[in-house]
Amino acid sequence: MSIIVTFLGGISQYLIDAKQWFDEITNRCPHCEAKTHRHGQYLRTVWSELSAFQISIFRRYCPSCTRTFSYIPSFIKPYARFLNSYRFHRIGCHVLEQVSINKAIRSFSVASITSISTTTFRRWLKRLRGIASDVNKHLIKRLLELQPNLPLPSGRVTDLFFLLQTALKFHLRFCEISGVSADSLGVFDLLNLELPTTLRV
Template identity: 30%
Template sequence: MSIVTDWNLDVKRYLQSCSDGIPEADRPRVCPHCSETVMLHRHGRFFRCVFTLTERFVIPIFRFRCPQCSRTTSVLPAFLLPKQQTAVDIQEEVVRGETHGASRITMAQQSAAWPGGPWSVRTIRRWCRRWKDMLSKLEDRLAAWLLSRHPQVALPRGRGAGWSLWFACWERLRTSAQEGSLLHRLNRWARPLSVTVPG
């Protein structure tokens, strides 16, 4: 099982802030297995190759062990999904492309220009389906979250409003680039627990 961090939306910032391990203040304090509130113990790391729209990186993924149930947990940065090498920004580019009418064949051909590409039409279809399912599950939470910050805004009406409306709304309302992309936010909510920076 993995926890997704609520920080480090950018690979380079992740590498800088985690050069000596996850900062102590950001260490997991709830076990995703047994739900105990406890300081998880450091339990090593492994390395994963990550492809963004512009570069290839090798990053450390840190593991922690629960002193209560003895099960281990990996802590993933928000730009990465479990068991994946493609960063969220590549997958968002694909979802946006399809939203703007590009076919999956076109997106697969375009992916040849990105580090790690090209990706097959089947992979593109799998990404689009996964994110569509995630949006469907989290659409109400997304609407509530945006309204809590911008109560005056008119949000897309009804479930299944579609990516284009949510992307437009997100770009208009996110408070800063630090917030990251819409897919970063959905990725953080989709995991069972998040590691968050206090404040």
């Protein structure tokens, strides 16, 4: 089971502080509250705008309920190859700036990969469209909890444009209230910490 845990500072900082970050995570099982044990780690390759990184993913095992947990830093979605910041930037270019799909993905050039495929990008868009309504309802509720009289973006809750506008507003307001630097916690990072597992973006 994958558990997303807040990590502020991005992937470069994670390469330095990963061990300390993991040491500070509670050793209690999120299901039964029993004490868990370290259960090794594995390496994952993730991609940013310009580089590929290998990061350590740490695990714990609960002897009480026999579950194994992988702790995922918040800048990456479980099982995703690309950083949240990369996916948000590319999707934002297409949806908010009305850039074509080909142009939105064209500037990606890392090592042996010359371009992210249009198939992958369309899959991201299809996934977001499928959950847009539920995500928007959740974000609107959270926004109004943070500030009851906050003006909300206009549009249909099923629209990706409305989703990204609402996500940006929620991210900004959350960072202002919590004192977290907006540069250290990305928009999709925050959404995946806040949203139910089935609605991770």
